[in-house]
Amino acid sequence: MSIYNLFSMIGGLAFFLFGMNIMSNYLEKMAGGRLESVLKKLTSNPFKSLALGAGITIAIQSSSALTVMLVGLVNSGIMEFSQTVHVIMGSDIGTTLTAWILSLNGLSSENFAISMLKPQNFSPLVAMFGVILIMGSKQQKKKDVGTIMVGFAVLMYGMTLMSDAVSPLADMPEFQSFLIAFDNPFMGVLIGTAFTGVIQSSAAAIGVLQALALTGQISFGMAIPLVMGANIGTCVTAILSGIGVSKKAKRVPTLHILIKILGTIIWLAAYMVARYAVSLPIFGRNINAFQIAVFHTIFNIGTILILLPFSHRLCVLVERMFSVQEEEEEEEGRKSVLLDERLLLSPGLAVQQCRDKTVAMAHLAKKSFIKALRVFENFDENEVQKIIAMEQQLDYLEDELDTFLIRLSSKDMTEADNDAVSEMLHSINDFERIGDHAINMAQLASDMNKQGLKFSSKAQSEIKVLKAALEEILSLTIDSFESDDDVLARNVEPLEEVIDDLTKEIKNRHIDRLQAGECRVELGILLTDYITNVERVSDHCSNVAVCIIQTKNSSFEIHGYLNELKDGTQNEFVEEFDAYQNKYVLPEVISLRKKSKAAKKNQKSKDKKEKDKKDKKQKK
Known part of the structure; x- marks a missing residue:
C-alpha cells in the first residue's frame, strides 16, 4: 500500500463525512417545523415515543443530533427529561439505517436489476438527477431534494474510494500484524470508541469498518467489539453538548451514554462466553459488510428490548446522579435560558420554538x-x-x-x-x-x-x-x-x-x-x-x-x-x-358647535320672517 492509497483513504473518509453532513442538514431542513409537531405528540406510551425517536433520527440521519436537540429542549424548559427517555432509545434504532444502505455495496451479481441495487452503481445517476434539480428547478424545495441526492452520491463515492484504497491491505503482512490488536475484545471496544469519538459519527465509523471488511481480513471476533465501541463513541457529541447546561439537561446525554455502556456490557459478556467459554467457530470467520449491518442492528434493537422494561429505573438512576434540590431548582429556573443555542442545530425546530415564544409574548402584551x-x-x-x-x-x-x-x-x-x-x-x-x-x-x-x-x-x-x-x-x-x-x-x-x-x-x-x-x-x-x-x-x-x-x-x-x-x-x-x-x-x-350652528340657523330664520313681514307691510 503506497502513500497515495493512504491519501485516497483519507479523502474517501472526508467525502463520506461531507456527504453525510449535507444529507443530514438538508433532510432536517426539509423536515423543518414538522419536528416540532412530532415532538409535541410525545405521550406516556413508550412504543409511540420509540417510533418517534427512530423516525426523527432517520429523517435527520443522526442520533447524536437528536440528542443534542433534546438537551437544548430540556435546558430551555420546553421538555421534561422523562419525555426524552424513549425518544433516545428510538434514536438508537433509527441510526442503523445507514449501515444497511452501505452494506448494499457488497452485492455481487450478473443480474442487471440486482446489480443496480448496489449504491456504487446507481449513485452516479442519483448525482445527475440531483444536479439537474439544483440547476434547473426554480423551487427551493426541489433544489433541496437535489442537494440531498448529490450528498448521498458524494457519501457513496467516499465509501467506494475508501474501499478501493484499503484493498491492497489484504496482501500486506504489516496490516495482518496490526489486526492482532483488534482481536482483543477490550482493545477493539476502546479503538472503536476512540475512532468514532474523533470523527463524531457512528455511521462513518461503521462505514470504514465495512470498507475494511471488503479486504477479507476482518473476522467476526474483530468486528463485533469495534461495532460496540462505535456505538459508545457516538455519544461524544451529546456529552460535549451537555457542557454548561442545567443539571436537568445534563441528564439527557448521561442517559444516552448509559444505555450504550449497559448495552456494551451485556453484549460483550455474551460475546466473551460465546467465544472463549463455548468456543464458537464463527468468531474466526471473515465478516462482510452485510453481516456488520446485521450485528449493528441486533446490538441496538436488542439493547433497547432488554432495557425497555427498566426504562423508568434508568430514568430514576440518572435523576439521582444529577439530583436537583428545591432551592437549586428555583435557582436553575431563574437562570434558565429562553431558547437554547443548541436548537440552532435544527433551524426548523428552532423557528417553531421561537414562534411559540412570540405567540406567548403577544398574549402577554394583550393581557397587560x-x-x-x-x-x-x-x-x-x-x-x-x-x-x-x-x-x-x-x-x-x-x-x-x-x-x-x-x-x-x-x-x-x-x-x-x-x-x-x-x-x-x-x-x-x-x-x-x-x-x-x-x-x-x-x-x-x-x-x-x-x-x-x-x-x-x-x-x-x-x-x-x-x-x-x-x-x-x-x-x-x-x-x-x-x-x-x-x-x-x-x-x-x-x-x-x-x-x-x-x-x-x-x-x-x-x-x-x-x-x-x-x-x-x-x-x-x-x-x-x-x-x-x-x-x-x-x-x-x-x-x-x-x-x-x-x-x-x-x-x-x-x-x-x-x-x-x-x-x-x-x-x-x-x-x-x-x-x-x-x-x-x-x-x-349635541356639541357646542352644533348648538351654535342651530342657534345661527334659527336666528336667520327669525330674521327672514321679520324681513318678510316688513316687506309685506311696505307693499300694503
Missing part, C-alpha cells in the same frame, strides 16, 4: 394592556405592580428573541421558515411597545387616583366604546398572528381606522365640554394622554397585521396597500369599515 384599561375602572396598586412585572417580562422576551432570531436568520432554512423569522423580527418590537403603553396607562391611572380625579360620566361612556373597540383589535391581531391567518389580519386595518375616527371625535367632544365648562383642564390633559396611548396601540396592531399580510404575499408593497385602503378603492375594506363604524358608535350628544 387590557389589565391597564381596567385599572381605570377599579384602581388597585397590586394590579399596577403586575402590569410593571409583565412589561419587564416583555422586555426580556424581546431581547432574547431578537438576539436568537438574528442568529437563526443566518442559518440555511426553507423559504417559509425565512418568512416566519422575518415576520417575528418585525412583530416582537410592536408587542413590546404595547407593554410600554400599558405602563403609561397604569401610571396615568395611578396619577388620577392620587389626585382623586375621575373622568366625567360623558367621557366614561365614550371611553367604554373606545375600550371595546381596542379589545377587539387586540384580539384580532393576536389571533391572526397565532394562526398566521392573513385573511383575519385584513380585518385589523378597517377597525384601526374606526378607532382613529373615534379618538378624533372624543377629542372634539372634550374640547366642547371644556368650552362649556363641563370639564376641568387637568382632566383634559389626562384624557388626551389616554387617547394617545390607545391610538399608538392600535397603530402597533396595524403594523403586525400588515406584516402578516406582507409575509403571505411576497409581492405585497406596504405603502401602496395602505394608500389604496385610505383612498377607499377596496370594496372589502369599505364594507368592513362600515360594519365596525356601525358597531362602535359614541353616545349621541
